[in-house]
Amino acid sequence: QKEVEQNSGPLSVPEGAIASLNCTYSDRGSQSFFWYRQYSGKSPELIMSIYSNGDKEDGRFTAQLNKASQYVSLLIRDSQPSDSATYLCAVNHFGNEKLTFGTGTRLTIIP
Amino acid sequence: DAGITQSPRHKVTETGTPVTLRCHQTENHRYMYWYRQDPGHGLRLIHYSYGVKDTDKGEVSDGYSVSRSKTEDFLLTLESATSSQTSVYFCAISESGTGTTDTQYFGPGTRLTVL
Numbered sequence: 001q002k003e004v005e006q007n008s009g010p011l012s013v014p015e016g017a018i019a020s021l022n023c024t025y026s027d028r029g030s031q032s033f034f035w036y037r038q039y040s041g042k043s044p045e046l047i048m049s050i051y052s053n054g055d056k057e058d059g060r061f062t063a064q065l066n067k068a069s070q071y072v073s074l075l076i077r078d079s080q081p082s083d084s085a086t087y088l089c090a091v092n093h094f095g096n097e098k099l100t101f102g103t104g105t106r107l108t109i110i111p
Numbered sequence: 112d113a114g115i116t117q118s119p120r121h122k123v124t125e126t127g128t129p130v131t132l133r134c135h136q137t138e139n140h141r142y143m144y145w146y147r148q149d150p151g152h153g154l155r156l157i158h159y160s161y162g163v164k165d166t167d168k169g170e171v172s173d174g175y176s177v178s179r180s181k182t183e184d185f186l187l188t189l190e191s192a193t194s195s196q197t198s199v200y201f202c203a204i205s206e207s208g209t210g211t212t213d214t215q216y217f218g219p220g221t222r223l224t225v226l
Binding site: 034042043044045046049088090097098099101102103104 | 142144151152153154155156159161169201205214215216217218219220
């Protein structure tokens with residue numbers, strides 16, 4: 001079983017709709033959760049971080065964390081063509097210096 | 112953008128030759144990381160450093176070595192390159208490394224092809 005799992009996609013969403021990206025993790029000791037966006041041929045860039053159960057909102061992005069069910073999700077409201085990218089979920093165990101990444105979900109926003 | 116540069120950005124080399132990739136940061140961050148990214152595998156940690164001359168292995172360290180003689184520079188060396196090391200290599204930096212309230216910022220990447 002992979003430590004961090006994401007649906008590889010591709011996930012196609014109409015422009016203006018809500019895109020929902022999901023990530024599950026196996027280590028119950030995980031404490032920190034990150035979403036990165038990676039455009040084709042570019043490096044990953046941080047979008048959101050979340051550490052507590054519940055929702056965290058930043059503009060059009062909302063991260064949701066449920067530690068009991070071991071999943072973290074990213075919602076993108078009012079999806080734009082510029083949101084088309086691969087989204088990487090990363091997880092960190094408390095006090096651990098290393099992140100574990102999922103393989104990413106490719107998102108395509110259809111105009 | 113975090114002040115991270117990688118050199119070279121692209122390299123083509125032959126099997127059996129040594130290759131060194133350089134990561135340079137201007138943020139004075141303590142932690143530096145080397146990852147490789149391959150289709151179907153995502154980002155995998157090769158080695159990381161938690162200070163000058165302090166390094167540790169990641170999950171895919173075989174065939175790679177690293178050195179960090181200055182805070183700002185982290186070198187990745189492929190002693191004898193193989194075709195399986197064809198990949199995109201990313202350097203990342205982190206201020207504290209624990210991840211609890213900190214995060215990693217990535218350099219632009221180096222595309223390495225081993226023929």
